[in-house]
Amino acid sequence: MTSTTRHFWAAYLDDLAYPSVSLAVVTSILSWFLWVVINGTYNLYLHPLSKFPGPKLAAFTIWWKIYVELIQKKDLVEMLFELHAVYGDVVRIAPNELHFAKPSVYHEIHSPRNRWSKDPVLYNAFAEFESSFTIPEYHRAKKRKDILQPLFSRKSIISMQHLIQDCMDQMCEGIAKQHGEGKSTNILLAFRCLAVDTITSFCFAKPANALAAPDFQAPIERAMTLSLPMVTFIKYFPAIKTFVAHCPPLLVSLLKPGLIGLVNMRKTLWEQVLEVTKHPETLESASHPIIYHALLNPVSGHEIPSFTSLRDEALLLVFAGTDTASNTLTLGTIHILSNPDIHKNVVRELLEAWPRLDDTPRYEALDSLPYLRAIVKESLRLVQGVVTPMTRVVPVEGAELGGRHIPGGTVVGISNSFVLLDGSIFPDPHSFRPERWLEPSSESLDHWLVTFCKGPRSCLGVNLGYCELFLGFANLFRRFELELDGVSAKSLRWKEAYLPHYEGPDLYVRAAPRSA
Numbered sequence: 435m436t437s438t439t440r441h442f443w444a445a446y447l448d449d450l451a452y453p454s455v456s457l458a459v460v461t462s463i464l465s466w467f468l469w470v471v472i473n474g475t476y477n478l479y480l481h482p483l484s485k486f487p488g489p490k491l492a493a494f495t496i497w498w499k500i501y502v503e504l505i506q507k508k509d510l511v512e513m514l515f516e517l518h519a520v521y522g523d524v525v526r527i528a529p530n531e532l533h534f535a536k537p538s539v540y541h542e543i544h545s546p547r548n549r550w551s552k553d554p555v556l557y558n559a560f561a562e563f564e565s566s567f568t569i570p571e572y573h574r575a576k577k578r579k580d581i582l583q584p585l586f587s588r589k590s591i592i593s594m595q596h597l598i599q600d601c602m603d604q605m606c607e608g609i610a611k612q613h614g615e616g617k618s619t620n621i622l623l624a625f626r627c628l629a630v631d632t633i634t635s636f637c638f639a640k641p642a643n644a645l646a647a648p649d650f651q652a653p654i655e656r657a658m659t660l661s662l663p664m665v666t667f668i669k670y671f672p673a674i675k676t677f678v679a680h681c682p683p684l685l686v687s688l689l690k691p692g693l694i695g696l697v698n699m700r701k702t703l704w705e706q707v708l709e710v711t712k713h714p715e716t717l718e719s720a721s722h723p724i725i726y727h728a729l730l731n732p733v734s735g736h737e738i739p740s741f742t743s744l745r746d747e748a749l750l751l752v753f754a755g756t757d758t759a760s761n762t763l764t765l766g767t768i769h770i771l772s773n774p775d776i777h778k779n780v781v782r783e784l785l786e787a788w789p790r791l792d793d794t795p796r797y798e799a800l801d802s803l804p805y806l807r808a809i810v811k812e813s814l815r816l817v818q819g820v821v822t823p824m825t826r827v828v829p830v831e832g833a834e835l836g837g838r839h840i841p842g843g844t845v846v847g848i849s850n851s852f853v854l855l856d857g858s859i860f861p862d863p864h865s866f867r868p869e870r871w872l873e874p875s876s877e878s879l880d881h882w883l884v885t886f887c888k889g890p891r892s893c894l895g896v897n898l899g900y901c902e903l904f905l906g907f908a909n910l911f912r913r914f915e916l917e918l919d920g921v922s923a924k925s926l927r928w929k930e931a932y933l934p935h936y937e938g939p940d941l942y943v944r945a946a947p948r949s950a
């Protein structure tokens with residue numbers, strides 16, 4: 435024993451005789467260490483998942499995954515591809531979590547027959563209270579989604595498409611104005627502003643007015659961009675979420691000035707919730723049906739959500755509908771402009787279907803254009819929607835996945851990337867090839883287009899999403915002659931932050947308005 439260790443133990447034994455703060459600290463650390471070792475040993479050798487392959491450290495402790503994501507700053511999905519190459523189709527990536535690689539397992543996990551819960555660890559990171567997105571249990575989430583579903587049905591979207599077209603018109607005016615000033619357009623910013631105004635005008639009849647910001651530099655856009663990467667931290671350290679949610683606006687603006695747009699947006703949404711809950715009669719003055727008509731309707735036989743839950747529902751809808759749609763439009767636009775043949779084909783089809791610029795076609799007409807349809811699908815495929823595995827919890831009785839029995843309580847997932855980038859389903863999967871959706875056998879591909887997820891927890895906003903994509907591509911490519919300004923499809927770089935989070939250079943596009 436060295437003299438230092440001798441000294442430590444002597445002090446420790448002294449403390450035992452005369453308990454003190456230092457004794458409490460040392461005892462807590464030793465107990466914690468002992469607990470980690472006992473728990474880790476149980477996880478390795480006795481846990482129901484101990485027979486599944488994977489890195490030993492991942493099986494031992496959740497800290498391995500935290501280390502990879504937060505310290506190494508590696509994308510989880512990138513690591514998953516590496517792990518499957520070593521360990522095969524099923525990998526244990528945390529003490530109680532399995533990830534699968536076979537695309538067929540996607541339809542087993544997200545089967546319409548399943549009533550599985552969402553994994554609370556992941557989904558609690560998104561909001562403090564309940565919303566259709568974050569309620570873990572199927573039955574409770576279904577009740578909430580059933581209330582909202584009619585508003586987001588295809589019929590409802592078709593009847594309210596003028597709201598979306600109004601946002602398109604405003605975006606196109608902004609782009610034309612930039613052209614008039616001799617500027618190129620940052621197309622990602624333009625689409626983000628478009629998406630946030632569309633969702634806020636559709637859901638609340640209160641557009642965020644992001645499209646009115648000069649050069650699409652809207653504070654709300656900036657704030658949403660800054661806040662998304664926080665999800666990766668918050669899922670492991672949920673206390674951060676509570677801190678941020680209760681932080682006085684002044685402190686937020688001092689700590690992270692970019693987040694002030696979010697503070698303002700929350701304030702606006704919450705004031706509306708306060709107004710409609712206190713004075714439901716104000717809903718009569720709304721210009722069209724909004725989410726509160728459904729959520730606060732006592733005759734529908736549903737429980738009326740609490741004030742806090744309504745608040746979080748509103749905020750989550752804005753987040754769910756903004757980056758998803760704008761990422762898809764951006765990725766598609768940059769790929770189309772990087773491929774002259776694809777560009778020519780889509781413009782030719784649009785000029786035929788939309789001969790006079792003043793006669794803007796309706797969504798139903800655009801939806802039937804085969805090449806535009808192929809563009810929309812290929813953009814959805816390559817953008818992938820959500821890249822982090824959308825984890826679900828296997829019910830107590832266990833389940834068969836990929837031909838193996840999975841014990842009840844296991845957290846299971848398969849990232850969208852393992853389906854949408856699978857070369858046996860989509861040959862040359864990293865290339866943007868709309869033609870793949872036009873080939874005779876392409877109908878069977880729809881089964882694998884999982885960008886909106888599948889099953890009972892699939893996207894509530896799928897119809898609104900499709901309408902935005904068809905109108906977005908059609909308006910941009912019909913109304914403008916476009917070319918890339920110093921970027922290409924190779925510039926597109928994304929980092930995983932649950933969604934793909936754009937990290938590449940600013941995506942400038944020169945957009946000259948067509949005269950007819």
Ligand code: HEM
Nearest residue numbers: 567754755758759819820824885886887891893894895899
């Ligand atoms: C291109 C556009 C969109 C894509 C690719 C997309 C994709 C997805 C995906 C993959 C999920 C499953 C998430 C998970 O379980 O972790 C989801 C769920 C959801 N989406 Fe979308 N979405 C889009 C647009 C929208 C829009 C416009 C809204 C607005 C209403 C919306 C609202 C929701 C909601 C509320 C859920 C939660 C459903 C549930 O948990 O049962 N999405 N979306």
